[in-house]
Amino acid sequence: xxxxxxxxxxxxxxxxxxxxxxxxxxxxxxxxxxxxxxxxxxxxxxxxxxxxxxxxxxxxxxxxxxxxxxxxxxxxxxxxxxxxxxxxxxxxxxxxxxxxxxxxxxxxxxxxxxxxxxxxxxxxxxxxxxxxxxxxxxxxxxxxxxxxxxxxxxxxxxxxxxxxxxxxxxxxxxxxxxxxxxxxxxxxxxxxxxxxxxxxxxxxxxxxxxxxxxxxxxxxxxxxxxxxxxxx
Numbered sequence: 074x075x076x077x078x079x080x081x082x083x084x085x086x087x088x089x090x091x092x093x094x095x096x097x098x099x100x101x102x103x104x105x106x107x108x109x110x111x112x113x114x115x116x117x118x119x120x121x122x123x124x125x126x127x128x129x130x131x132x133x134x135x136x137x138x139x140x141x142x143x144x145x146x147x148x149x150x151x152x153x154x155x156x157x158x159x160x161x162x163x164x165x166x167x168x169x170x171x172x173x174x175x176x177x178x179x180x181x182x183x184x185x186x187x188x189x190x191x192x193x194x195x196x197x198x199x200x201x202x203x204x205x206x207x208x209x210x211x212x213x214x215x216x217x218x219x220x221x222x223x224x225x226x227x228x229x230x231x232x233x234x235x236x237x238x239x240x241x242x243x244x245x246x247x248x249x250x251x252x253x254x255x256x257x258x259x260x261x262x263x264x265x266x267x268x269x270x271x272x273x274x275x276x277x278x279x280x281x282x283x284x285x286x287x288x289x290x291x292x293x294x295x296x297x298x299x300x301x302x303x304x305x
Contacts, residue, residue: 074192076119076176077165078110081127081152086300095129097180098136101298106180107133111143117188119176123168125150125161159263159271166260179251181299186252186290194288195254201262201278202285203254206247207295214246215287223285226276237276247287250295 084091090099097107107124114122126133126149137147150165162177169175174195176188186205195203204215204223216225216234219242227234227246262283263274279285298304 074117074119074173074175075121075123075169075171076114076178077150077162077168078107078114078122078124078178078180079158079161080107080133080180081125081155081161082180083128083155084299087304088301090301091128093129095126095133096299097124097126097133098129099298099304101183101304105136106183106298107136108140108143109183110178110180111145113188114176114178115143115145119145121146121148121168123148123150123165125152125156125165127152127155155268157268157270159265159269159274160267162271163260163263163265166263169257169260172257174254174256177253177255179299181297182251182295183298184250184252184290184293184295186250186293186295188252191252191254191288191290194286195256198286199284200254200286201256201259201283202275203288204275204285205250205252205290206287207250207290207293209248211248213249215249216240216244216246217287218242218244221287223275223279223287226272235276237280238282247289250290251297 080097084096098105156164212230213228218224218240224238224240225236275285
């Protein structure tokens, strides 16, 4: 199975630590974040990974090389210009040439969520994308209906709500957990170019009738350690 780790960000929320090293190599409980994510993916059957890099890319590449690629195939997608999540995925689309679903994982998310169950749900529902979510307070939410189908997005900071499609029954706001599984067909449906967030693509695809669903991680331990206070 293949996966992509988003590790190109500047890590601005972790400054001044990230003034001299990339977020991916910040240690959590003594282990670099990138190593934590790679080991989790490997334990869940991933044997090919692509990592997008931008901020101190050589440090990340040297670290992976020093670890003998963790015993798997590792490629890098270098971004001279940060492309955001959608643009970053589209830039790395060449890596996903087979017909199998693949994982997208943010480098600053540490959790014990069940990736095997996430993949099983994705396949069972024949989804274009399956988004890991939970119930927590945050500033942005995806909106899902009673069939767990994505139908909108909201930002509390911007006081903005976008409804992409009509809901089936009542809706609920769920927080995205930074992990998703995609079917490779989505790569041909990313019509946006350049720098763009995959959130906008998801909303457009939902409007067009594609199946994008939520996977609730339940009581799984989940932490976004991309901010100084949360890391501490």
